[in-house]
Amino acid sequence: LDLDHFDHGVVRIQPEGWLYPGTAPIYLDRLYNMEFRSDDVIVKTFPKCGTTWMQEIVWTMLHNPNLDNPKGDEFLWIRSEDISLDMMFDLKLLKGQPPNSYLKKFNEACPGKKWEEGLSLQLAEVAKSPRVLKSHFYLSLYPDDILDRIKVVYVARNPKDMIISYFYFYEALKPFPMVSTMEDTQKRLIDGQILYGQYWSHVKQAWQKRHHPNLHFVFYEDMKADIMSELRKLNEFLGTQLSEEKLEAIAQYTSFSSMKARGEPLQDDVFHKENKRDVTFFRKGKTGDWKNHFTPELQKKMDHWIKENIADTDLNLKWAL
Ligand code: A3P
Numbered sequence: 001l002d003l004d005h006f007d008h009g010v011v012r013i014q015p016e017g018w019l020y021p022g023t024a025p026i027y028l029d030r031l032y033n034m035e036f037r038s039d040d041v042i043v044k045t046f047p048k049c050g051t052t053w054m055q056e057i058v059w060t061m062l063h064n065p066n067l068d069n070p071k072g073d074e075f076l077w078i079r080s081e082d083i084s085l086d087m088m089f090d091l092k093l094l095k096g097q098p099p100n101s102y103l104k105k106f107n108e109a110c111p112g113k114k115w116e117e118g119l120s121l122q123l124a125e126v127a128k129s130p131r132v133l134k135s136h137f138y139l140s141l142y143p144d145d146i147l148d149r150i151k152v153v154y155v156a157r158n159p160k161d162m163i164i165s166y167f168y169f170y171e172a173l174k175p176f177p178m179v180s181t182m183e184d185t186q187k188r189l190i191d192g193q194i195l196y197g198q199y200w201s202h203v204k205q206a207w208q209k210r211h212h213p214n215l216h217f218v219f220y221e222d223m224k225a226d227i228m229s230e231l232r233k234l235n236e237f238l239g240t241q242l243s244e245e246k247l248e249a250i251a252q253y254t255s256f257s258s259m260k261a262r263g264e265p266l267q268d269d270v271f272h273k274e275n276k277r278d279v280t281f282f283r284k285g286k287t288g289d290w291k292n293h294f295t296p297e298l299q300k301k302m303d304h305w306i307k308e309n310i311a312d313t314d315l316n317l318k319w320a321l
Helices: 024-032 051-063 086-090 100-109 118-127 158-170 182-192 200-206 220-225 225-237 242-251 256-262 296-312
Strands: 001-003 011-012 018-021 042-047 131-137 151-156 215-221
Touching: 011 024, 018 086, 024 118, 042 051, 051 131, 051 151, 051 220, 051 225, 051 242, 051 256, 086 118, 100 118, 118 131, 151 200, 151 220, 151 225, 158 182, 158 296, 182 296, 200 215, 215 220, 215 225, 220 225, 225 242
Parallel strands: 042 131, 042 151, 151 215
Antiparallel strands: 001 011, 011 018
């Protein structure tokens, strides 16, 4: 990989120009060589596009269809590994160490192992099948035949709502906020200067593969508009054969208010509970909140950027419900 190095341990992977933490190449290499199981499902997204919602849905459909599995009460990140997370621990601002809650979990689940060799990847190794893995990595960073081996659910969300959610989330991250101001964050999205790469290439890579039988492409906005119809499609894709009644119950169980009531998916040492804006992980869960968050100038810039990038695709994003 051709890399440019920046402050805080951030690198830019060339020629694509994607920004990643400095250890990303090590973890990408490990990921490339990871032993997938034929019943694995990866929930893949650009950050803040509805990953957690989809993870909870897929995990529940596969492991808790009757809503009586006591494991369902555990933190989602314990049940569903984020295999793109390890590289984040290297960021100098994180002091080169995972938060204590992650280390504790790792030490319990993987006695005698070293987290430096890939905390999340090693946790994924001991996870029960069928694994529901989470990843923000580009599809192209996996082996070429990944879709012939496992199932991938890709969730896309319109970039205006995504970047608002991104700003509030990363601003509230402990022990370091990864963003400065809302305007700067919006500009960085347009310039392809946010971590995990560039929004359009990420989404388009998956969109191009949407007809592959092992890739299920979903829009966050469609889930908001009609969750039952999306659950029926997932039921088919995952082969779970759940009744309408069970799907109805899962829709309720994974609704924004139910998930929020069950508690935060991140522990206190990762996310400021009482951050300056009093943001929780389950912030608004809406489509169209972007309307409250753009200056006219940035709105114009963003619309231009969207128009430019959407011209060569039939990707049909939704901006409001
Ligand atoms: P907002 O910040 O706009 O509220 P991710 O899981 O990819 O980090 O995405 C987080 C976004 O999904 C947040 O958006 C969060 O509120 C929203 N979200 C989480 N669970 C949801 C649910 N059950 N229904 C709708 N939106 C949900």
